[in-house]
Amino acid sequence: MSTTPLQPLTAPATVTSWYEASARTRTRLLLDPGSFVEFIGPEKREVSPHLKVFDLPEQFDDGIVVGCGSLGGAKVLIAAQEGRFMGGAFGEVHGAKLTGLLRGARDIGSMPVLILFDTGGVRLQEANAGELAIAEIMRAVIEARCAGVKVVGLIGGRSGCYGGGGLIAACCSSLAVSEQGRIAVSGPEVIETNRGTEEFDSRDRALVWRTMGGKHRRLLGAADAFVDDTVQAFRDAALALLGEAGGFGLEILTKEQARLEARLRDFGTCADALDIWSAMGISHADAVSSLPADEFITLADAFGRISHDAR
Amino acid sequence: MMLDDILASLFPAGHDVQNADGVVLGSGALRAGGRALVVGIADRTPLGVDDAIRLAAHVLQSITTGNGPILIVVDSDSQRMSKRDELLGLNEFLAHLGKCLIHADRHGRPTIGLLYGHSAAGAFLATALATRVLVGLPGATPAVMDLPSMSKVTKLSVEVLEEKAKSTPVFAPGLANLAQTGAVHAIWDAAVPLVDQLEALLQAIPDSDDRRDLLGKKRGGRSKAYEIAERVRGLALQMR
Structure with a gap:
């Protein structure tokens, strides 16, 4: 008689879509099994004090999971935004949990931080608190990096990484992004509302993906690693990025200045991502968007810009 | 107050600050000796990739060649909203400027933001909110988002929002609301020469630790941020 192994209760990381998964599922499957310990979990019911003013439902974790776990046997601090609650937006409590985590990392000095971004930016119902939280987080990321902490961002969620989330992401030591991982400051609808459809047609999804999506960000050197849309791929990328050199200081800022100046010089007159990709030497720029992840990674390794040590 | 009047009042001993299409660059002579680097955005100019990298270059150059405090004067729009800016990675350019300011602040060049007009969203984060001390001048009109736009998102009328704003400083635009959350350290008196207020601030400049959450708690604008x-932080420290 043959024995059939019991099926696991949940899908393994290799077949779980990052985009579709919740913040808690991403966290659990990203880290070593059973290693996650949450700080101020939902049982503490530390909800936003502001949403009731707008008669809006609260969430017991305010849309962010923070805690500690291990990745490949080494301890890491981790924060995961829930893009399905208020678009993953930064409010007072949500933001303070990430600020506190980064300050803890700074004080410890050796434990890296993973930030699983999934955010539309500031939560407008608490706009002043959310905007200030983002400013505090940016400063806390820099302070942690100055203390020798690596801060790695993982981006591939439903809400992308918009508004102040995009600025925080650009403060990280390195980023891994999937095709779905849009990174920008102004979202498509915001540009269209302010400047009209001639400037940006937010319903043109292909335009959104190639302007803000993960492939373009990887080719530009705005992200360090491109990954397929599975939790396993993000885990592998996080492990690889944590193994790279970190640090922060004048030398890195000077290199970043040169890197961004070069980008403006080389691509500043390009009207579209397709023009940028062609200018990089990619012969079939129009085929990039439809390339499967493995083929795109080969292409990006050959033609994409590198931001390593210059961010 | 207009930028020219502000600069004249800050630096009666003279300055060489220029405003070129909204990008402010230069320095001013301090009464106590030495000079302050001055950078900023004027005339409610939106902050895009080209201006952000110019401002950052100026700050970086000053880190290696200069000394003294850095003053960031701000009357900006929000970030420049365009396809080109986002295509080129505006988030990196804005963050880079913020990082340069934070790095300077932590390395002997205390940064002071002077918000004298408007600012919003990403432009606010990359400039005024990336400083050690943010000072507001009466009449400044910061807004993360204006009420009509907020009305569109929240599906509440402007009248309802205005009514709600009376009970909480947490979402509505305005200098006083931001000060209550801890974002603005002090609001200066436009009737007193700015040089006096600047010198007083420089003589009692706080260290570079970020205490804006504690300030927001004391002022009642953010009741939970500091404690959370x-x-x-304490729970993380137990994990080491």
């Missing part, structure tokens, strides 16, 4: 951040 401290609890999480």
Whole structure:
């Protein structure tokens, strides 16, 4: 008689879509099994004090999971935004949990931080608190990096990484992004509302993906690693990025200045991502968007810009 | 106050600050000796990739060649909203400027933001909110988002929002609301020469630790941020 192994209760990381998964599922499957310990979990019911003013439902974790776990046997601090609650937006409590985590990392000095971004930016119902939280987080990321902490961002969620989330992401030591991982400051609808459809047609999804999506960000050197849309791929990328050199200081800022100046010089007159990709030497720029992840990674390794040590 | 009047009042001993299409660059002579680097955005100019990298270059150059405090004067729009800016990675350019300011602040060049007009969203984060001390001048009109736009998102009328704003400083635009959350350290008196207020600030400049959450708690604008951040920090420290 043959024995059939019991099926696991949940899908393994290799077949779980990052985009579709919740913040808690991403966290659990990203880290070593059973290693996650949450700080101020939902049982503490530390909800936003502001949403009731707008008669809006609260969430017991305010849309962010923070805690500690291990990745490949080494301890890491981790924060995961829930893009399905208020678009993953930064409010007072949500933001303070990430600020506190980064300050803890700074004080410890050796434990890296993973930030699983999934955010539309500031939560407008608490706009002043959310905007200030983002400013505090940016400063806390820099302070942690100055203390020798690596801060790695993982981006591939439903809400992308918009508004102040995009600025925080650009403060990280390195980023891994999937095709779905849009990174920008102004979202498509915001540009269209302010400047009209001639400037940006937010319903043109292909335009959104190639302007803000993960492939373009990887080719530009705005992200360090491109990954397929599975939790396993993000885990592998996080492990690889944590193994790279970190640090922060004048030398890195000077290199970043040169890197961004070069980008403006080389691509500043390009009207579209397709023009940028062609200018990089990619012969079939129009085929990039439809390339499967493995083929795109080969292409990006050959033609994409590198931001390593210059961010 | 207009930028020219502000600069004249800050630096009666003279300055060489220029405003070129909204990008402010230069320096001013301090009464106590030495000079302050001055950078900023004027005339409610939106902050895009080209201006952000110019401002950052100026700050970086000053880190290696200069000394003294850095003053960031701000009357900006929000970030420049365009396809080109986002295509080129505006988030990196804005963050880079913020990082340069924070790095300077932590390395002997205390940064002071002077918000004298408007600012919003990403432009606010990359400039005024990336400083050690943010000072507001009466008449400044910061807004993360204006009420009509907020009305569109929240599906509440402007009248309802205005009514709600009376009970909480947490979402509505305005200098006083931001000050209550801890974002603005002090509001200066436009009737007193700015040089006096600047010199007083420089003589009692706080260290570079970020205490805006504690300030927001004391002022009643953010009741939970400080306590939540401290609890999480403490729990993280237990994991080492």
